[in-house]
Amino acid sequence: MFNRLRVTSVAIALAGLGCAAGPGLAQQKYDPGVSDTEIKIGNIMPYSGPASAFGAIGATYEAYLRMINDQGGINGRKINFLSYDDSYSPPKAVEQTRKLVEGDNVLLMFGAAGTPSNTAIQKYLNAKRVPQLFVTSGATKWGDPKNYPWTIGWQPTYQVESEVYAKYIQENHPAAKIGILFQNDDFGKDYLQAFKTALGDKAKGLIVTEIPYEITSPTIDAEILKLKASGADVFFNVSTPKFAAQAIRKMAEIQWKPVHMLSIVSVSVSSVLKPAGLENAQGILSVNYSKDPTDPRWKDDAGVKEWNAFMDKYMPRADKDNWLHVPSYSIVQTLVQVLRQAGDDLTRENVMRQAANLKDFTTGMLLPGITINTSPTNFYPIRQMQMMRFKDDRWEMFGPVVSSDAKG
Template identity: 60%
Template sequence: MTQIRGVLLASVVLGLSVAIAPAAAQKKYDPGVTDTEIKIGNIMPYSGPLSAYALIGRVEAAFFKRLNDEGGINGRKINFISYDDAFSPAKTVEQARKLVESDEVLLIFQSLGTPTNNAIQKYLNDRKVPQLFVATGATKFGDPKNFPWTMGWQPTYQTEGRIYAKYILENLPQGKIGILYQNDDSGRDYLKGLKDGLGPEATKRMIVGEIPYDPTDPTVDRQVVTLKTLGADIFFDEASPKFAAQAIRKAAEIEWKPTLFLASVSNSVGSVLKPAGLENSKGVLSTNYLKDPTDPAWKDDPAIKEWAAFMDKYFPEGDKTSTFSVYGYLTAQTMVQVLKQCGDELTRENVMRQAANLRNFELPLLLPGIRINTSPTDFFPVEQMQMSRFNGEHGELFGPAIGGEIGTQ
C-alpha cells in the first residue's frame, strides 16, 4: 500500500509540474506576431513634396533585412511593411487602416510628418495600436496622459527653437529675425520654441517677419524676397528639404546674406546643402544630435565605419552623405531594442511599456554624451542637441550638448 501511495504521489507531482511548466513559459502575442515573424507597419512620403525623406524608410527596410539575415530577434524575422502616403493626411489614414485592419501589424513605426501623424493619432490610440517613434519633433506626440499609444523619438522642435534663441541672444542681440516656416504644427512648434527662448520683449523687438509656406507650394521664392525687404539680417529657415534648399539658393540669388539658421530636419549635406549649392550654404548654423557622415571628425569612428559597411552591402545606392541615412539606422536600432526587451511577451501593451523603459540607452551614432531615456511620463527619447556651422564641405560642431530647458528662464 505504501508503495502504491508513493507511485500515486509521484504521478500527482509530475502532473503538476507538467501543467505548471507550459504556463511559466507561455508566450503572449498580439496581432502581427508568431513564433517566426513580427509585422511592423510604416508610412513614408515616397512621393510628393517631402519625398527627400523617403531615404529614411529605405534605410530602415535595409536595416531589417540585415537583421533578418542575422537571424532576427529571438528567432523572429521582421516583416517590414512600408506604404507611401505622398505626405497627404487623407492617404495616411487610408494606409494606417490598411496596416492595422488588413495587414494586422503589431505596431506602426516611424510614420513621417506632423500633419500626417496627427491624422492617425486618435485612430491608433482608440485601437490601442502603438504609434511608435514617429518621425516628427512636434511636442503633441509626447503626451502620454492623453495619447498613451504615441511616442516621438527626435528632439522636439520647441527644444530646438529655444536653443537657437539662446544663441541669438548671446551672439546677435541687435539682430532682426525673419522666419520662414511650414504652415502646420511643426512650424508653429518651432516658432513657439524660438519665441519662448527669446522672451516677450526680445520677440517683439527682434522678429520682423513670420511667413508660412504650404508643402503644396511650388517654391518659397516669394517668401524669401519678402523677408529680405523687411530688413531681416537673421534668417530662420524652418522648412523641409526641398523648400529649405530653395530658400538658401534664392537668398544667394538676390544677394541677401543674413545669418542663416537651418532647422535640423533639413540639416543634411546630401539632401539639402548640395542642392542649395555648397558655396551658398557656407556659414549656415543648425543643430545636430547624430554623427554627420560628411564630418571628417568621424572618419575613423567605429560606429560610422560599421554604418558605412552596412550601407555598402545592404543599400549601396543609398546616399552616404545624408544624415537621413544615419537617422533611419538609429531609429531602427531603437525599435530593435524595444522588441528585445519585450522577450516573448510581444503584445501591444508590453511594446509601449518597454518603449517607456529605455534607461541611458547608448547608440554609438548619437553624438557623444547624448543618450536615450524614457519613462511612463517622459515620451521624448532624445532631448539634447549640439550647435553646428557648415564650412562649405561639412558641419563643424561647437559648444556643449544642450537641452530644451535652455532659454526658457
C-alpha cells in the same frame, strides 16, 4: 528611391533579441500581427510628393531590418516590415494606416515621418490602442503620455531645438531682427510657437516678420523677397528639404546674407545643400545630435565604422552625404532594443511599456554624451543637441552639448 505607392514586405529576423525583460514573461503572449514565426511592423512614409526626400528614412529602416535578418534572427521569428507611401498627405496617411492596422493586422506603427501625417493618425491609433512608436518628427505633441499613451516620439523636439537657437541669438545677436519662414501646417506652426516660447518676452521685440508658405506651392521666391524687404538680419528657416534648397538658392541670387538658421529636418548635404549650391550654403547654422560620418574626426570611431559597413553592404547605391540615413539608422536600432526588452511578451501593451522604459540606451551614431531615456512620464527620448555650422562641404560642430528639460 521609391517613386510610387509601394509595399515593402521584408521577412526580417530580429538578431540578438534575447531574453524577456523581467520576471513573468517566459510564457509567450501575442497580439495581432505576431505568431511563433512572424511580427508585422507597419510604417507610412512620403516616398512621393513634396516631401519625397524623406523616403530615405524608410529605405534605411528596410535595409537595417534586412541586415538583422541576415544575422540570424531570434527563435525563428521574422518581421514583415510593411511600408506604404502616404505622399505627405494627411488623408492618405489615415487611409494607409487603417489598411495596415485593420487589413494587414500589424502589431504596431513605427517611425512614420512628418508632423501632418502623424497628427492625422494619432487619435485613431490611440483609440485602437496600437503603439505609434518613435514618430519621426520633433513636434512636442508626441510626448503627452497622459492624453496619448500609445504615441511616443524619438528625436529632440522642435522646442529643444528652438531653445538652442534662442540661446545662441541672445548671446551673439542680442539686437537681432529676426525673419521667420515657416511651412503653413502643423510642422511649421509647431516650430514657430516653440521658437517664440524659447525667446520668451523678447520675441515681440526681436521678430520683425513671420512668412508662411504652402506645401503645394511650386516655389517660395516671393516669400524670400518679402523676408529680405523686412530688414531681417537673422533668418530662421523652417522648411522641408525641397523648399530649403529653393530658399538658399534665392537668397544667393538676391544677395541677401542674414545669419541663417536652418531647421534640422533640412540639413542633408545631398538633398538640400548640394542642389542649392554648396557655395551658397557657407556659414548656415543648425543643430544635430548625431555624428557626421563624413567628418574626418570620426574616421576611427567604432560606431561610424559599423555604420559605414552597413551602408556599404545593404545600401551600396545610397548617398552617404544624405544625413537622413544617420538618425533613421539610430531610430530603427531603438525599435530593435524595445523588441529585445519585450522578449516573448509581444503584446501591444508590453511593447508600449518597454518603449517607455529605455535607460541610457545609445547607438553608435549618437554624439558622445547623448543617450536615450524614457519613462512612463517621459516620452521625449532625446533632449540634447549641439550647434553646427556649414563650412566647405560639411557641417562642423561647435559649442557644448546643450541639455533641455522642455516638456512641450
